[in-house]
Amino acid sequence: MAQQSPFELSGKTATTTYTEAISYYQNLAKTYRQAKLLTYGLTDFGKPLHLLVLSRDLVFDPVQIRKQNKRILLINNGIHPGEPEGIDASMMLARDLLKAGKLPKDVVICIIPLYNIDGSFNRSGTSRANQNGPVAYGFRGNSKNLDLNRDFIKTDSKNSAAFQLIFNIWQPEIFVDTHTSNGADYQYVMTLIPTQKDKLNPILSDYLTKTLVPDLYSGMEKLGYPMIPYVNSIGETPETGITGFIESPRYSTGYTTLHNTIGFMPETHMLKSYDLRVDATYKLLKTYIQVIERDAKIIGANKKKADEAVAAQREYPLAWKLNKNDVNDIPFKGFEAGEKPSTVSGAERLYYDRSKPYLKTIKEWNKYEPALSVQKPVAYIIPKAWDRVITLLKLNQVKLRELKSDQKIVVDSYYIGDFKTGTKPYEGHYLHSGVTVNTVPQKLQYYAGDYVVYVNQPGNRYIVETLEPQATDSYFNWNFFDSILDMKEHYSAYVFEDTATELLKNNPDLKSKLDAKKLADPEFAKNGAAQLDFVYKNSDYYEKTHNRYPVARLVTDVKLDLK
Secondary structure, X not given: OOOOOHHHHOOOOOOOOHHHHHHHHHHHHHHOOOEEEEEEOOOOOOOOEEEEEEOOOOOOOHHHHHHOOOEEEEEEXXXXXXXXXXXXXXXXXXXXXXXXXXXXXXXXXXXEOOOOHHHHHOOEOOOOOOOOOOOOEOOOEOOOOOEHHHOOOOOOOHHHHHHHHHHHHHOOOEEEEOEEOOOOOEOOOEEEEEOOOOOOOHHHHHHHHHHHHHHHHXXXXXXXXXXXXXXXXXXXXXXXXXXXXXXXXXXXXXXXXXXXOEEEEEEEOOOOOHHHHHHHHHHHXXXXXXHHHHOHHHXXXXXXXXXXXXXXXXXXXXXXXXXXXXXXXXXXXXXXXXXXXXXXXXXXXXXXXXXXXXXXXXXXXXXXXXXXXXXXXXXXXXXXXXXXXXXXXXXOOOOOEEEOOOXXXXXXXXXXXXXXXXXXXXXXXXXXXXXXXXXXEEEEEEOOOOEEEXXXXXXXXXXXXXXXXXXXXXXXXXXXXXXXXXXXXXXXXXXXXXXHHHHHHHOHHHHHHHHHHHHHOHHHHOOHHXXXXXXXXXXXXXXXXOOEOXXXXXXXXXXXXXX
């Protein structure tokens, strides 16, 4: 008899614990030569991140696998351990493929059994108040109380660093991150969030929208699980219409998009019974494998073309906006919604009547356009002091060069003009947004060991979208560079008054600028402290590094002395 999973042994009402999952996969790897269980790094919980690799040809070296022109599918489970369908579905899927001897010829399957190990140990049956089972499950936050599906750029957790190590070693063409939804009630067991098509490289987007997604939908329809796009309602109920999900790089599929990997977040419906949700996830994962095996050569060729295109690409979007004029009609199977008095408050409350299913046409808005773009420089120059940035770039297989000697280099420097900062912490940060910059050409001193990042790589999107401060999930917005926003020196007004008088007497241009500012701004003209500060900030006394973003842009391809 095949090895039964804890989910099956429970009568399909319980999800597997971390300890049970790893023991199960260890037994599979001992039983079948085509399975190998690997470990990478450590998580915040002190345990390594495991990766089960299923390879029909017994090749477990990702470099060799790529040389053999095989595709790599990476499945991530339990990023939110309270959404555990993928944990149980992947265990049964791996066993069934191995037992039947039906591993695909041209696809190597990689499975992260349970990503948020920390949260899986924080087990209860109540933390997801709206969810119908299983009887107990893990908690969304990890042991640092981080939502790991917001951590793919800032990398505050060791889990994220270990995941990025796996991802960049294996370089999957297709990535699937299993989830459970919250929100409206409707008839579907499975909803789907593909990588946002307009953010994806056009070569990959064309295959995604014309082949991969339609075939996933038709395949699941045949298996008894019709799908719908993730129900991201504009109003309170789906009849108001839904919008496509725009995943910035903090999210798993936003991160994988930076590397030209097609990503998916399947979201089962939280109100359906747990056994159905696991079965739908199992069948969707099988459907992925079938389509990827069928299109293995096409998917590989597309990825290669996309990498080459991104390496040569000149303009890069940094932020996106929804085109509200571009709308589609889609069929939707829902339940009639209504209102009735709340037994808690007496106020009117929303409810869905499952005795009144319907098929209606609803609106879908799913066209995103760049809200802000930037022309890439020849290279970025990063002083070696910013080692956290360097570490993450290296982790993501960005090629860096080091200066061999001290050099003065002409660059474009950004000065941070304005930005907004959240008034409450978000995932351990006071996140910046609405950044504006002023570009100033300067000749700056750099030193041996400082880093040069040429923007001619397949990883260009990761480079640009982390290093350009205006990008939604830039390192700047995640507070990596907040120390530049403080002045380190200032002045005593009673002393600097005399200095300012001399400066204005000896510098007619400065006096003219001050007079013009007073004429243009009546409030400024009445504010003596502001005028003194204006003189200070337009003099050599003012520190040149205040608000100067430390990552400079090399806009001319000059010869540098590099290691």
